[in-house]
Amino acid sequence: MNSANDITQVIPQAADYVRILPEIVLAIFGMIVMVLDPLVDERRSQKTLGTIALVGSLAALVATLFQAQYPGLGFWNMVRVDSFSVFFHFLVAAVTAVVILTSYEYMQVQEIRAGEYYALVLLGALGMSLMSSAVELVLIFIALEISSISTYILAGFRQRAAISSESSVKYFLLGSFATAFFLYGVALMFGATGSTSIAVIGDVLRSGHIPVLAYVGVALMFVGLGFKVAAAPFHVWTPDVYEGAPAPVVGFMSTAPKAAVFAVLLRIMFEADAPGRVWLIWVVAALSMTLGNIGALVQDNVKRLLAYSSIAHAGYLLVAFAALPKNGIPAAMFYTASYAAMNVGAFAVISHIGGKGERYVTLEDYEGLGRRSPLLAATLTIFLLSLIGIPITGGFFAKFYVFSAALQANLVGLVIIGVLNSAVASYYYLRLIVVMYMREAREEVPVSPIPFGLGAALAISLVATIYLGVLPGRVLEYAARSVGELVR
Amino acid sequence: MTGLDNSMLTLVTFIPLAGALLLLLFPRRDRDIRLFALVVSLLDFILSLHLPVHFQRAQTGFQFEVNNLWISNPNIHYHMGVDGVSMWLVVLTTFLTPLCVLISWKSVHERVKEFFILLLVLQAALIGVFVALDLFLFYFFWEATLIPMALLIGIYGHERRVYAAVKFFLYTMVASMFMLAAILWLYAKTGTFDFVSIQAAIRNGQVESFVGAAPWLFLGFFIAFAVKVPIFPFHTWLPDAHVEAPTAGSVLLAGVLLKMGTYGMLRFNLGLFPDQSRSNAWWIMVLALIGIVYGALVAMVQPNMKKLIAYSSISHLGFVVLGIFSFTQLGLDGATYVMLAHGVSTGALFMLAGILYERRHTYEIADFGGLATPMPVYATFFLFIVLASVGLPLLNGFIGEFLVLSGAFRDRAVYGIVGATGVIWSACYLLWMYQRVFFGKVTHQVNLSLPDLSGRERAAIWPTAVVALVMGVAPLLWLNAIDPAVQTVLAPFAQLASKMVAR
Numbered sequence: 001m002n003s004a005n006d007i008t009q010v011i012p013q014a015a016d017y018v019r020i021l022p023e024i025v026l027a028i029f030g031m032i033v034m035v036l037d038p039l040v041d042e043r044r045s046q047k048t049l050g051t052i053a054l055v056g057s058l059a060a061l062v063a064t065l066f067q068a069q070y071p072g073l074g075f076w077n078m079v080r081v082d083s084f085s086v087f088f089h090f091l092v093a094a095v096t097a098v099v100i101l102t103s104y105e106y107m108q109v110q111e112i113r114a115g116e117y118y119a120l121v122l123l124g125a126l127g128m129s130l131m132s133s134a135v136e137l138v139l140i141f142i143a144l145e146i147s148s149i150s151t152y153i154l155a156g157f158r159q160r161a162a163i164s165s166e167s168s169v170k171y172f173l174l175g176s177f178a179t180a181f182f183l184y185g186v187a188l189m190f191g192a193t194g195s196t197s198i199a200v201i202g203d204v205l206r207s208g209h210i211p212v213l214a215y216v217g218v219a220l221m222f223v224g225l226g227f228k229v230a231a232a233p234f235h236v237w238t239p240d241v242y243e244g245a246p247a248p249v250v251g252f253m254s255t256a257p258k259a260a261v262f263a264v265l266l267r268i269m270f271e272a273d274a275p276g277r278v279w280l281i282w283v284v285a286a287l288s289m290t291l292g293n294i295g296a297l298v299q300d301n302v303k304r305l306l307a308y309s310s311i312a313h314a315g316y317l318l319v320a321f322a323a324l325p326k327n328g329i330p331a332a333m334f335y336t337a338s339y340a341a342m343n344v345g346a347f348a349v350i351s352h353i354g355g356k357g358e359r360y361v362t363l364e365d366y367e368g369l370g371r372r373s374p375l376l377a378a379t380l381t382i383f384l385l386s387l388i389g390i391p392i393t394g395g396f397f398a399k400f401y402v403f404s405a406a407l408q409a410n411l412v413g414l415v416i417i418g419v420l421n422s423a424v425a426s427y428y429y430l431r432l433i434v435v436m437y438m439r440e441a442r443e444e445v446p447v448s449p450i451p452f453g454l455g456a457a458l459a460i461s462l463v464a465t466i467y468l469g470v471l472p473g474r475v476l477e478y479a480a481r482s483v484g485e486l487v488r
Numbered sequence: 489m490t491g492l493d494n495s496m497l498t499l500v501t502f503i504p505l506a507g508a509l510l511l512l513l514f515p516r517r518d519r520d521i522r523l524f525a526l527v528v529s530l531l532d533f534i535l536s537l538h539l540p541v542h543f544q545r546a547q548t549g550f551q552f553e554v555n556n557l558w559i560s561n562p563n564i565h566y567h568m569g570v571d572g573v574s575m576w577l578v579v580l581t582t583f584l585t586p587l588c589v590l591i592s593w594k595s596v597h598e599r600v601k602e603f604f605i606l607l608l609v610l611q612a613a614l615i616g617v618f619v620a621l622d623l624f625l626f627y628f629f630w631e632a633t634l635i636p637m638a639l640l641i642g643i644y645g646h647e648r649r650v651y652a653a654v655k656f657f658l659y660t661m662v663a664s665m666f667m668l669a670a671i672l673w674l675y676a677k678t679g680t681f682d683f684v685s686i687q688a689a690i691r692n693g694q695v696e697s698f699v700g701a702a703p704w705l706f707l708g709f710f711i712a713f714a715v716k717v718p719i720f721p722f723h724t725w726l727p728d729a730h731v732e733a734p735t736a737g738s739v740l741l742a743g744v745l746l747k748m749g750t751y752g753m754l755r756f757n758l759g760l761f762p763d764q765s766r767s768n769a770w771w772i773m774v775l776a777l778i779g780i781v782y783g784a785l786v787a788m789v790q791p792n793m794k795k796l797i798a799y800s801s802i803s804h805l806g807f808v809v810l811g812i813f814s815f816t817q818l819g820l821d822g823a824t825y826v827m828l829a830h831g832v833s834t835g836a837l838f839m840l841a842g843i844l845y846e847r848r849h850t851y852e853i854a855d856f857g858g859l860a861t862p863m864p865v866y867a868t869f870f871l872f873i874v875l876a877s878v879g880l881p882l883l884n885g886f887i888g889e890f891l892v893l894s895g896a897f898r899d900r901a902v903y904g905i906v907g908a909t910g911v912i913w914s915a916c917y918l919l920w921m922y923q924r925v926f927f928g929k930v931t932h933q934v935n936l937s938l939p940d941l942s943g944r945e946r947a948a949i950w951p952t953a954v955v956a957l958v959m960g961v962a963p964l965l966w967l968n969a970i971d972p973a974v975q976t977v978l979a980p981f982a983q984l985a986s987k988m989v990a991r
Contacts, residue, residue: 002782103806298801341653371599385635390630390631390632390635391627391628391631391632392628400562400672401562403672404562404672404675404676406674407672407676408676415669419665419666419668419669420665422665423661423662423665426657426658426661427658430654430657430658431654434642434650434653434654437639437642437643438642438643438649438650438653439650470561471559473559473560476561477560477561480561
């Protein structure tokens, strides 16, 4: 009797597998792509493998919806399916699908072999999905590594461009360093509380005396995660890596892994009730907003410009972490979703305009785009307006929720810094709009017609951006459900 | 209240937007596009006349209200309604837009489709600003005016258009951030964006820690509006924007966009923060007076006709601010009346300047002279509008300025005296400009053969001349709706005054 009980405890049940169903789906499709790569004809591999990968990401989406009906813990309390994890699973899978759609054309134009690329995108998505449902620090670490290693490689995929390899190496070296910090923090946290389970850590920390070690542990984990979301002062890698990496990959890694890391941060900060978070976050958020926006003011390369902008947006998002859980968690979740929609879209446009070898990525190359390709220009304008935070775009409500959450926590100073920063930011986004509409092209930059895949990617991100801007209520209500799950 | 009354404001606001969307699908046949834009804007004007016709003049409070839930979290309502002040501003907008279409008929010949799309979008946003009663909705429309206006200036403007467009955008954008912060604060404390509910909450003292925050909130709103008006130290974007803007852009900019600022002061600064308005009034009035005199003096020395009119706007809008912060019935009535009169006559002046530019491609006063000889009809219209703008009795400018000045006198005599010099200044610069452009001998041979007004141009100018005259002769048609609205705004001030007396 007793031994039978033991066996059921070490053998995973069917329910356990449901709890990681999207991850299983992504792994299977990733491996299919990898195995098929040498078998299909090289010229046609692009289409076939891309389609398989797209099906894989959509299947993960469906798996997520299926999984959502069976919330609960699995695998010895290491993963938890709840509305929080479902939200991020959905987001990651959707971003992956859009990125794959964008990559179709890009890979063809850049003459990059498709096989490993799509496999890595799917496996990266696996890591990111797992990060949002893992509730145990060691598993989180493993998921973080899965996601990071695939993005390191993806960043170097423009093999013909030295700058891409540079970006990959830089990202890898600094990234490994940061992950080490995270691991160190996990170890200290274990030392301080005797557990790596976030729920247990939360209980210990709430129960009374907080050891100094816990503060150090939180700080070190925050360094590691802060690097991944490109928050100042851990942001220096961002512009170089974004400049060198392939544009669709930048669209991917500036949204999906970031969303996943923010999910981890939310769990650590709110569920484990990390000590000393408000001031830590206050300083980092203020720094990120300010340094990101000031850096972006002087950029002439569109990819670098958006790199700095992503630093600033990480700052806005972190503001929500300093707020009370009741408003802060939904605000942060909404922000990740709307930022993903607008940024993936913006990079889809950039990857199309870049052309062969990504030659056209400076502001000058965008001159007169409003005339040469009115549709692309209008689409990019909407994404940029959303990044500024103009009403009826998702970006507006994202900022709105974050700032009002902060105001309700009486963080007036931080809100003022944030509001002033958004005013500064409007300048550099506007510069791009001005260039597109108000200047004539100096030299003829060719713009090829929009292929179907890219059109679909743009349409999805556009609809998402506008939807979040016109009817934000439903998404926010869904996000608000996770408050009860994270804070008990 | 019939069903039509309920949906009227929605219709008037969104018909231009629907027109713009339809234009998107139009083939690029410029003539059809222009005609369609004209039809849409005329339709909107005719519909908007429903408002003054069915407006209950004796009634205070908002009319033609619609109030539906738009988003539940945050608690945003689709709440629209007009009182006597905003109703006339809506009609002013719908009145000027068809004229803008007419005046741009020939002068815009590239990217015609985009031009009229932007114009119609701008119109929709402007109307939205005046009818929104939910602070969020208001802020949304407020920001939404920025983009089409900046694009109109930046794409269709003259040489330094990009500089002017960016300056315009940044100035107003940065300023409205402060308003957004203030709105967010109010929402955080009251849980609603509804103007009427917030107003009630403030009056009943239900807003937590309001006393400490109120001066900052007042300033937050005030800066956004002050830049838009523009009040003296914040005015530098205006001449640039005007000089570079295409004619239709200038007409809407001077005619309606600037009134967003003064309307905002009247509705939000006075409506939400009566105490702070009272205590800050002195320096605001001083700035308004500086604006009146400074704007007039700078206008006098402008060699550029359009810049002259732009500075005259600064001067005239000074009167509006003066009237608003005099907190007298006369002053506020007058301020509203100046808003409308200035919209009509300055709109007409910009159209007239644009007509000249179409023929000669210059705004320099020195390039003209003796134009009355080749263009007699044009000269007559110009004189009529100049006189209206100067404030000749029996024309529209006089009524408003007279009311404002008598209100200012009641508040403090010195304000009235300094303000009154503004009327003299405006006569100086406008008439002097008129003399240099139209009288004397024709100094440049090219000007001899300039064609007089065409039928289309007459169609654009005639309505403004007629309205200028009617507004001057029968001001009560307008004032009987404005008066109750102003009384509502002033009600807390009367209580304030009686409280002070009781003390």
